[in-house]
Amino acid sequence: MERTTLLSLLSLISLLSFIFLPSTLAEIKTLAITSDSRPMILIEKFGFTHTGHVHISVSSVSYESLNPSLPPPLSSLLGFFLLSQESLLQILQESQQNPNFCVLSSHHVINLFTFQDLSLNSHSFNHSYPITAPNEYSLFFANCAPECQVSMSLRTEMYNLDAAGPGIPPVKDYLPAGQTQLPFLYFLFSVAYLVFLVVWVLVCVRNKRSVHRIHLLMVGLILIKALNLICAAEDKHYIKVTGTPHGWDILFYIFQFIRVTLLFTIIVLIGTGWSFLKPFLQEKEKKVLMIVIPLQVVANVASAVIGETGPFIKDWVTWNQVFLLVDIACCCAIIFPIVWSIRSLRETSKTDGKAARNLAKLTLFRQFYIVVVGYLYFTRIVVYALRTIAAYKYQWVSAAAEEAASLAFYLFIFYMFRPVERNEYFVIDDEEEEAAQAALRDDEFEL
Incomplete structure (x- = not known):
């Protein structure tokens, strides 16, 4: 990915992620992404407490290069990650220092998984991730493979666990930490x-x-x-x-x-x-x-x-x-x-x-x-x-x-x-x- 492209992209993402998100979105999402070649796709933003969880399920995954002369895309260059607002500046600095920078390789983001982790038979993945550092995170899909288009079915859940009382299992709260009231x-x-x-x-x-x-x-x-x-x-x-x-x-x-x-x-x-x-x-x-x-x-x-x-x-x-x-x-x-x-x-x-x-x-x-x-x-x-x-x-x-x-x-x-x-x-x-x-x-x- 070229440095100028990444810089403009991340600048746009910062505006989209932290300014324009509407307030009436459901926190369980079922999406269909078809032949999409965008280098980054913002899925959702959510405020997590220390009991937060992200659950991601993908299926029917396929990806291919738009340029026949290029080698097949590496599965390790396609994946999901979480990004906090505080980490955005560090990502920008890293992209300026490295023209071939891929956000999935940065230690300033929370990597969830790449397509390298997909099931070989069904091209699917299903896993839940606990949030260890409470914050507001944006969930992204990153496509660092050059000229690559991706198709998949995606289901995401973001929630915090609220204690319901002694001996009672905690209850999922699907509203972000700042909107539960x-x-x-x-x-x-x-x-x-x-x-x-x-x-x-x-x-x-x-x-x-x-x-x-x-x-x-x-x-x-x-x-x-x-x-x-x-x-x-x-x-x-x-x-x-x-x-x-x-x-x-x-x-x-x-x-x-x-x-x-x-x-x-x-x-x-x-x-x-x-x-x-x-x-x-x-x-x-x-x-x-x-x-x-x-x-x-x-x-x-x-x-x-x-x-x-x-x-x-x-x-x-x-x-x-x-x-x-x-x-x-x-x-x-x-x-x-x-x-x-x-x-x-x-x-x-x-x-x-x-x-x-x-x-x-x-x-x-x-x-x-x-x-x-x-x-x-x-x-x-x-x-x-x-x-x-x-x-x-x-x-x-x-x-x-x-x-x-x-x-x-x-x-x-x-x-x-x-x-x-x-x-x-x-x-x-x-x-x-x-x-x-x-x-x-x-x-x-x-x-």
């Missing part, structure tokens, strides 16, 4: 949203004369969010105890799709003033909805594909890039209607003689704009930073921070636009008019 975490937040739903319905009933259509959409959003978290909790629970989601991942994706679409739609509708200020949408506002909703469909399809396949597929990087770009595009698109509404209110305040009312609306929309931008920034950047820098045993912290930020965002927005008979959004005393006019002249509410 997620089932309880998601269930706890689902209860919080169900309580939130009850309170919101009571507020709407008590102020039914002030309820608008947007408030009914908000009821649906809270309900879908609660169901989404319940499915996430069940999904993680079944992965934790069995290694597979048992169909809960499908329900999770369905409610995730509905929730995200509803959330972005409500943000756009509130940002345009629909149902509060006007009963209709302008053409440019309709176009935003027509752009955001299809983009969310694409984003959720990409998310489902990533969750159901995994990093071993050849187009996995492309799907991640598509998902990231679409998500950024949606986040940018929903900001425009809020800016348009602020500018429209500023222009209206100069001509309609209702300075106090317009000042209140401007203040509310500016607060809404700041909160939306802060929420998007936190969930896309701060949560990502937490997930990247946190130790593998504390990966649940980023999930908790994301859910806490989402709950705080929902509470704040719902409180701002709650249905009440007397609200600064609708009613302003006449005696406030003079002060408001002065405030509008002094403050242009520049974004």
